[in-house]
Amino acid sequence: MLKQRVITAVILLSLFLLALFLLPTLGWAALVMILVMQGSLEWAHLSKLSKKSVHAYLWLTLAVMLGIVFLDTQYPGQLESLHMLIYGMSALLWLILVPLWLIAHWQVRQPLLMMPIGWMLLIPTGVAMMDLRMQNPWWLLGxxxxxxxxxxxxxxxxxxxxxxxxxxNISPGKTWEGVFGALLGVTVYVLLIVCTNDLFTNYAALSGMLLASWGWVGLAVIGDLFESAIKRQAGVKDSGALLPGHGGLLDRIDALTSTLPLAALGILLQRVA
Known part of the structure; x- marks a missing residue:
């Protein structure tokens, strides 16, 4: 299983890097929309939507994403308020709604109530992937x-x-030791970035990056736990079978859905301040 996971991860990373640095803007937007649509399909199945509702959900998701891309193309750099609203929905989801959801062990059995949650989960992630890449592909990769x-x-x-x-009660395989390992791992990651960019003498930047990275671990854990809770509610182990050894797309991007939009929001706030 580990070998299969590694092979799949290496292939996906190679394809992702090629797309990140070589695709034109509209090509990247098309790729992001495909990812959002696949994630929406998996979310629809986890939400137990009927076949008719799945089709409606996917068409509505596609319409929203196409509308955002069209507006960004027509008015480049002029839609900060729209993007702020999109990222604000993500912040509401991850900083308030999901923590309450996990603490209270909510079980949402109404499929139609799950539809807007899916949009709050996936659409900001897609927009963040486009925004961060447009600002600087290295920011998104970082x-x-x-x-x-x-x-x-x-x-x-x-x-x-x-x-x-x-x-x-949500994900029996996750441990506190794993969380501490993640904190140590991102600390090493940040120190490597600092070392390669000669920021060791900038103590304010170093401490800020470390604190932000530790906060990002917390957000990643929340994203991971939330998807586990939704899968447990749906009675499935994986969100799909798209990726050998990894499950579905949502199984691979769960932590990204809770981190990318808030990273993009932080950069947007700095830009408009």
């Missing part, structure tokens, strides 16, 4: 790399040292 480092470090430290369960 944030995603931090999440990947946290995931890898948590996986191996959890397997090696994991004894204390993080949320046994």
């Amino acid at each position: 944030v995603m790399g931090l999440v990947w480092m946290a995931d890898i470090a948590a996986y191996f430290s959890g397997r090696k040292f994991g004894k204390h369960k993080l949320a046994p």
Whole structure:
């Protein structure tokens, strides 16, 4: 299983890097829309939508994404308020709604109520992937790399040292040792970035990056736990079978949905301040 996961991850990373640095803007937007649509399809199945509702949900999702891309193309750099609203919905979801959801162990059985949650989950993620890449592809890769480092470090430290369960009623496999491993992993990641950019003497930047990276680990854990809770509610192990050894697309981007939009929001706020 581990070998299969590694092979799939290497192939996906190679294709992602090629797309990130070589695709034109509209090509990247098309790729992002495909990812959002696949995620929406998996979310629809987890939400137990009827076949008719799935089709309606996907068409509505596509219409929203096409509308955002069209407006961004027609009015480049002039839609900060729209993007602020999109990222604000994501902040509402991840900083308030999801923590309450996990603490209260909510079970949402009404499929139609799950539809807007899916939009709040996936549309801001897609917009963030386009915004961050437009600002600088390295920014997008840097944030995603931090999440990947946290995931890898948590996986191996959890397997090696994991004894204390993080949320046994939601995801029995996750441990506090895995979380601490993730914190250590992103600390090393940030120090490597600082070293390569000669920022060691800038103590304010270094401390700010470390604090932000630790906060991002917390957001990644929340995203991971939320998807686990939704899968448990749906009675499935994986969100799909798209990626050999990894499950569905949502299984791979769960932590990104809770981190990319807030990273994009932070950059947008700095830009308009």
